[in-house]
Amino acid sequence: MTQRPTRLFRNASSKLALVPMITITLVVFVGCTLWTVLYSFTKSKSLPRLDFNGLDNYARLWKTSRWLVSIENIAIYGVLSMVLSLTLGFLLAALLDQKIRFEDTFRTILLYPFALSFIVTGLVWQWILNPDFGVQHVVRGLGFTSFEFDPLYNPEIVIYGILIAGLWQGTGLIMCIMLAGLRGIDEDIWKAARVDGIPMWKTYLYVVIPMMRPVFITAIVLIAAGIVKVYDLVVAQTSGGPGIASEVPAKYVYDYMFRGQNLGQGFAASTMMMLCVVIVLIPWAYLEFGGKKRG
Amino acid sequence: MADVTHALGVRAKAGPRGARPKPLFSRRNIMVYGTLGLVSLYYLLPLWVMVVTSLKGMPEIRLGNVFAPPVEITFQPWVKAWAEACTGLNCDGLSRGFFNSVRILIPSVICSIAVASVSGYALSMWKFRGSEVFFTILMIGAFVPYQIMIYPIVILLRELGLYGGLWGLVLVHTVFGLPILTLLFRNYFATVPEELFKAARVDGAGFWAIFFKIMMPMSLPIFVVALILQVTGIWNDFLFGVIYTKPDLYPMTVQLNNIVNSVQGVKEYNVNMAATLLTGLVPLTIYFISGKLFVRGIAAGAVKG
Structure with missing residues (x-):
C-alpha cells in the first residue's frame, strides 16, 4: 500500500477544478458585497476612502426625494408585476393546458419577448406609447379626439407605462413555469374531480394551485429577483423621466456611483437594495431548506 | 379481447388521443381560442410595429398610423441603422x-x-x-x-x-x-x-x-x-x-x-x-x-x- 494521502490532498483534482469557482464565490460574491457594505459607512465621494461617518449616508439617502420616488416606484411596480405576472401567467398556462391545438405556436408567441433584451423592450414600448404617433394618436384618429393615453409623458402614471413593457417581456416565462407545473399534476386528480362533479375552476382553486406550491414559490422568487434588478428597462424607456418620476433604485445606484461622484450614496443605496433582497430571501430559504435536511 | 374492447370503451369516454370529432364552435373552444388569439395578437403587436415602422419613410410615419403596414417599402432605415447612425462622434452605425x-x-x-x-x-x-x-x-x-x-x-x-x-x-x-x-x-x-x-x-x-x-x-x-x-x-x-x-x-x-x-x-x-x-x-x-x-x-x- 502506498503512502496514504493527507486529507488536504484527497480529491485533489476536484479541489483544483473548483479553485475558480471558490475564488469567485469568496472574492466577488462575498468579498465585494462586504466591501460595499463597509464603504457605505464612509465619506467616500469621488474615490472610495475609509473615513467613517456612521449612518450619515443612510440618513441622507432617506431624505433624498429621488430615492423616495425610486422606492415608491419599485414598490408599485413590484406589487403589480408580482400579482399580474402570477395571475396572467397562471391563467395563460391553464388555457394552454386545455389540450388545445397549436399549443406550441401559442407558447412560442407568448414567450418570444423573453428572448429580447430590456433595452429592445423599452425602446419598442417607448415608440408604441409615443403620444404623437402611437396608441393615443391612433385612437384619436378614430374619432375619440379627447382620448388621452401618454403614460411615458405623465409623471403620475409613468411607472404603469414601464409596467406594461415589463409584463409583456416577462409574463411568458412565468407562464412556461406554470405550464410545467400543471403538466406535473397527476391526470387522476382531474378524473377524480370530474367524477365528483366539481367544477373546473374549483378544482384549480382548491386542488391544483395548492399542489403547485413549489412552482409558485419558484415563480415568486424569480419575479422578485427580477423586480429588484429593474434598470435597463427604465433607462431605455424613459431614462428616469419625466423629471425623476420613473427613477428606480438600481438606476439611483448607478448614477451616484458612476455619474454623480457620490460613492457613499451609491454604496448606501445598493446596501439597502441588498437588504430588501435578504429580507425576501431568508423566509424563502427557510421554507425551502429549513425543515428538511437534504441528503 | 374483452379487456381490450373494455379499455377502448373507457378511453373513448375519458377522451381519446386521436382526432375525435369535436364540435368546432363549442362555447368552450371559442372562449379558449378567442382569448389565446387576442393575447397572441397583443404579444405580436410590438414586433409588428417594429417591422412596419422600420420599413416606412419618415414622411409616411409622420402622417400615418404606427400599426398600418407601409405603403411604400424602403430599406433605407435598415441601411442607415446598420452603417450610418451616429453615437457621439462615431457615425458608423450599429x-x-x-x-x-x-x-x-x-x-x-x-x-x-x-x-x-x-x-x-x-x-x-x-x-x-x-x-x-x-x-x-x-x-x-x-x-x-x-x-x-x-x-x-x-x-x-x-x-x-x-x-x-x-x-x-x-x-x-x-x-x-x-x-x-x-x-x-x-x-x-x-x-x-x-x-x-x-x-x-x-x-x-x-x-x-x-x-x-x-x-x-x-x-x-x-x-x-x-x-x-x-x-x-x-x-x-x-x-x-x-x-x-x-x-x-x-x-x-x-x-x-x-x-x-x-x-x-x-x-x-x-x-x-x-x-x-x-x-x-x-x-x-x-x-x-x-x-x-x-x-x-x-x-x-x-x-x-
Whole structure:
C-alpha cells in the first residue's frame, strides 16, 4: 500500500477544478458585497476612502426625494408585476393546458419577448406609447379626439407605462413555469374531480394551485429577483423621466456611483437594495431548506 | 379481447388521443381560442410595429398610423441603422456594436461554460467537505443585486489591468453566469447513474478522464441549453457593458440605447426601429431555432431539481 494521502490532498483534482469557482464565490460574491457594505459607512465621494461617518449616508439617502420616488416606484411596480405576472401567467398556462391545438405556436408567441433584451423592450414600448404617433394618436384618429393615453409623458402614471413593457417581456416565462407545473399534476386528480362533479375552476382553486406550491414559490422568487434588478428597462424607456418620476433604485445606484461622484450614496443605496433582497430571501430559504435536511 | 374492447370503451369516454370529432364552435373552444388569439395578437403587436415602422419613410410615419403596414417599402432605415447612425462622434452605425458584441460574446460564452461545467461536475461527483458550503454561497450570490458588487469589481479589474477592455468584461460575464450555469450542470450530472461513474473509477479513470471521455459526450444537450442561455443572456446585457467597457467597445445594446435616446438631431423613428429590430434579431433567431431547448433552458434554470 502506498503512502496514504493527507486529507488536504484527497480529491485533489476536484479541489483544483473548483479553485475558480471558490475564488469567485469568496472574492466577488462575498468579498465585494462586504466591501460595499463597509464603504457605505464612509465619506467616500469621488474615490472610495475609509473615513467613517456612521449612518450619515443612510440618513441622507432617506431624505433624498429621488430615492423616495425610486422606492415608491419599485414598490408599485413590484406589487403589480408580482400579482399580474402570477395571475396572467397562471391563467395563460391553464388555457394552454386545455389540450388545445397549436399549443406550441401559442407558447412560442407568448414567450418570444423573453428572448429580447430590456433595452429592445423599452425602446419598442417607448415608440408604441409615443403620444404623437402611437396608441393615443391612433385612437384619436378614430374619432375619440379627447382620448388621452401618454403614460411615458405623465409623471403620475409613468411607472404603469414601464409596467406594461415589463409584463409583456416577462409574463411568458412565468407562464412556461406554470405550464410545467400543471403538466406535473397527476391526470387522476382531474378524473377524480370530474367524477365528483366539481367544477373546473374549483378544482384549480382548491386542488391544483395548492399542489403547485413549489412552482409558485419558484415563480415568486424569480419575479422578485427580477423586480429588484429593474434598470435597463427604465433607462431605455424613459431614462428616469419625466423629471425623476420613473427613477428606480438600481438606476439611483448607478448614477451616484458612476455619474454623480457620490460613492457613499451609491454604496448606501445598493446596501439597502441588498437588504430588501435578504429580507425576501431568508423566509424563502427557510421554507425551502429549513425543515428538511437534504441528503 | 374483452379487456381490450373494455379499455377502448373507457378511453373513448375519458377522451381519446386521436382526432375525435369535436364540435368546432363549442362555447368552450371559442372562449379558449378567442382569448389565446387576442393575447397572441397583443404579444405580436410590438414586433409588428417594429417591422412596419422600420420599413416606412419618415414622411409616411409622420402622417400615418404606427400599426398600418407601409405603403411604400424602403430599406433605407435598415441601411442607415446598420452603417450610418451616429453615437457621439462615431457615425458608423450599429455595425460597430454588433461586432463588439460578437467579440465579447464568443470568449464569454466559452469561458463561462467551461468554468461552470467543470464546477458543476466536481460539485456533483467529487464532493468534499465544504464543497456544498461554497455552492450554497454561490446560489445566494445569484439573488443578490449586482449593484452591490459592481463598484469593487471596477477596482479589482483596474488592479488586474483589465478595466475598460474586452477581457475584463469577459471575466465579469463568467463570474455572473457562474451561479445559474453551475446549478444547471450540477443538477444534470447528478442524474447520471452512479454505476457508470464507479465503473469508470474501477477502470482507473481519474477526474479529468471521466469528465472529458464520459460526462461531456453524454451531456451534449445540457451544453446546448447552457449555450442558448448564455448567448441570449450576454447578448442582452446592458449594465455590465456600460460599466466595464469604453465607448469604442460598447456592446450592441448600449450602442442601440445611445443611438435611440440621443438628444441631438431630429428623431428618425424608422431608423430607431430598424436598429432595435437588428439588436433583437440575434436572440430572436436563437429562440425560434432552438424552440423547445430554449424553454428547457429557462425551465432548468428556474425549476431547480
